[in-house]
Amino acid sequence: MYLQRLLLAIAVALFAVVVLATEDYYKILGIDKTASDKDVKRAYRTLSKKFHPDKNPNDENAREKFVEIADAYDVLSTSSLRKIYDQYGHDGVEQHRKGGSAGGGRGNDPFDLFSRFFGGGGHFGHAPGARRGPDMEVRAALPLRDFYNGREINFLVEKQQICDSCEGTGSKDREVVTCDRCSGRGMVIQKHMLAPGMFQQVQMACDKCGGQGKQVKNPCPVCAGQRVVKKGVETSASIEPGMGKGTRLVFENEADESPDWVAGDLIVVLDEQEPELGASEEERTDGTFFRRKGKDLFWKEMLSLREAWMGEWTRNVTHLDGHAVALSRKRGEVVQPFSVETVVGEGMPFYSEGHLHDHHEEGEDEPGNLYIEYVVVLPDQMESGMEKEFFALWEKWRKKIGVDLRADSGRPVPLPADEHKDEL
Ligand SMILES: [Zn+2]
Ligand SMILES: [Zn+2]
Numbered sequence: 001m002y003l004q005r006l007l008l009a010i011a012v013a014l015f016a017v018v019v020l021a022t023e024d025y026y027k028i029l030g031i032d033k034t035a036s037d038k039d040v041k042r043a044y045r046t047l048s049k050k051f052h053p054d055k056n057p058n059d060e061n062a063r064e065k066f067v068e069i070a071d072a073y074d075v076l077s078t079s080s081l082r083k084i085y086d087q088y089g090h091d092g093v094e095q096h097r098k099g100g101s102a103g104g105g106r107g108n109d110p111f112d113l114f115s116r117f118f119g120g121g122g123h124f125g126h127a128p129g130a131r132r133g134p135d136m137e138v139r140a141a142l143p144l145r146d147f148y149n150g151r152e153i154n155f156l157v158e159k160q161q162i163c164d165s166c167e168g169t170g171s172k173d174r175e176v177v178t179c180d181r182c183s184g185r186g187m188v189i190q191k192h193m194l195a196p197g198m199f200q201q202v203q204m205a206c207d208k209c210g211g212q213g214k215q216v217k218n219p220c221p222v223c224a225g226q227r228v229v230k231k232g233v234e235t236s237a238s239i240e241p242g243m244g245k246g247t248r249l250v251f252e253n254e255a256d257e258s259p260d261w262v263a264g265d266l267i268v269v270l271d272e273q274e275p276e277l278g279a280s281e282e283e284r285t286d287g288t289f290f291r292r293k294g295k296d297l298f299w300k301e302m303l304s305l306r307e308a309w310m311g312e313w314t315r316n317v318t319h320l321d322g323h324a325v326a327l328s329r330k331r332g333e334v335v336q337p338f339s340v341e342t343v344v345g346e347g348m349p350f351y352s353e354g355h356l357h358d359h360h361e362e363g364e365d366e367p368g369n370l371y372i373e374y375v376v377v378l379p380d381q382m383e384s385g386m387e388k389e390f391f392a393l394w395e396k397w398r399k400k401i402g403v404d405l406r407a408d409s410g411r412p413v414p415l416p417a418d419e420h421k422d423e424l
Contacts, residue, residue, distance in 0.1 A: 025072035025085060033086070037077065041164075044073040048114055049253060070110030135264040136255035141271040142239065144292055148320035148348060150241035156232035157266065160256035163229050166220035168259040170227040175217045182206035186213040227259050237268050242351025242367075245272040245292070290320060295368025296347040300375055301327065308335045308376040317372075319346065327372060337376040346370035 026033055029043040047069045049055070056062030075081045075093055084092045138157055146153075162168040169176060178184040186209065192200045205211035219225030237249050247270045254266035275289050291298040299317060307313040311333035316324040325346055329335060347368025382390070 028072040040076045067110045070113045131261040133261040133264040137267045139269045141273040143273045145320045151239045154236045160228045162257045163223035165222035170225040171216040172218040179209035179215045181208040184213040186211040242349035297370045341372040343370040
């Protein structure tokens with residue numbers, strides 16, 4: 001019975017190995033065979049963070065995935081192994097590893113790999129002893145149109161990166177030797193003579209190795225032994241329709257890197273750009289001048305005196321995505337200056353930051369409204385014939401209705417001059 005169980009266990013274990021081994025390394029990293037080293041790194045950067053067990057506690061699948069990703073990266077990022085893998089597949093790589101001087105087996109701890117890549121102890125910030133680097137904030141100004149439609153943005157962030165060439169060791173040949181001055185302690189004791197025969201001992205950081213205790217034999221030519229380089233890193237973010245201005249997009253562990261710490265977070269703050277007339281024709285929508293307040297949009301529409309007064313007009317306001325919002329009045333429908341029309345649902349799209357509410361408020365998940373404010377423009381130039389005709393028309397109707405301008409003005413009628421007494 002015991003033996004049977006054991007055999008079964010072995011069979012299951014073998015099966016598991018076979019299943020693991022058939023998963024394609026390129027597939028695991030989501031890249032194709034032509035992927036560059038950079039692509040491989042990028043894929044590992046993203047996936048290893050996503051499936052790191054620290055981020056997925058008690059999730060056995062994520063853990064397995066994390067190990068798989070590390071394995072795939074280990075092979076595909078080493079050009080000799082990648083060549084073997086491309087030609088002979090998993091078996092080839094295994095053979096090669098077994099034949100290696102390391103004595104076979106998989107010598108790579110996925111956490112080790114992770115920490116070599118990101119710096120730190122192989123875990124995220126809360127791992128004991130791991131220091132965390134500073135967070136980094138960048139601002140991205142976008143036109144309102146992008147907040148309405150959503151968009152992928154790509155930008156370069158100038159930041160400190162672990163030197164690819166030496167993998168953050170600072171050494172050209174990865175050879176690190178113990179500092180000969182401090183014997184690896186990082187500290188040296190200096191004697192100061194205070195008086196003849198009287199010494200004071202002071203312990204201070206070793207100046208030869210900078211307190212590291214270790215020294216690089218041949219400094220890496222790319223980073224000059226600094227272990228890090230400054231460079232622009234292409235970053236992309238997706239702006240979801242309806243996101244608010246001031247939204248903070250957090251890219252975990254994407255701030256300045258260093259072998260001495262776990263990188264802090266890169267935070268992209270979304271700003272709204274001042275509207276400007278579209279530089280290119282297709283960007284030219286009336287909506288350039290929409291104003292936003294929360295979920296709602298505001299728009300000023302000009303009407304001529306005739307339109308405001310007599311009605312019978314239609315307008316198509318081009319919205320931020322190019323669709324038209326039709327406004328109209330029938331003959332005889334008056335629009336008062338500064339009156340506001342509400343177009344329900346034509347404001348900003350609804351956007352949820354992913355919070356789940358226990359109680360659902362009415363209209364909470366609906367788009368905002370569009371408020372049209374009417375501005376009436378009076379004609380200040382008329383052909384003289386037209387002006388005369390209008391004036392005559394007023395005169396005719398004033399006399400007919402008997403309008404007394406003074407009485408109708410609503411102001412108090414002044415007393416005759418002789419009855420007027422000066423209050424002083
Ligand atoms: Zn370097
Ligand atoms: Zn030293």
